[in-house]
Amino acid sequence: MQSATIQLETLTCPSCAQKIENATKALGGVEKESVKVLFNSSKVKFDFDAEKISIEDVEKAITALGYEVKKSQVKVK
Numbered sequence: 001m002q003s004a005t006i007q008l009e010t011l012t013c014p015s016c017a018q019k020i021e022n023a024t025k026a027l028g029g030v031e032k033e034s035v036k037v038l039f040n041s042s043k044v045k046f047d048f049d050a051e052k053i054s055i056e057d058v059e060k061a062i063t064a065l066g067y068e069v070k071k072s073q074v075k076v077k
Contacts, residue, residue: 020062020067023064027053029048
């Protein structure tokens with residue numbers, strides 16, 4: 001299992017954060033209980049199985065919602 005943090009452009013509202021959280025939780029390979037969208041810092045934190053999903057797949061799901069990814073950081077747990 002790996003941990004990831006995705007830095008987004010500024011989130012404009014709590015409902016935006018909720019949309020991102022729901023979309024991330026719906027992805028296979030992401031540990032649903034670990035997903036946290038930090039509205040004030042515009043970050044998405046989650047754990048994922050790199051054999052099932054890549055960080056790029058998560059980024060694509062977020063950008064498909066219309067949000068811009070600034071950078072990503074992955075740490076092996």
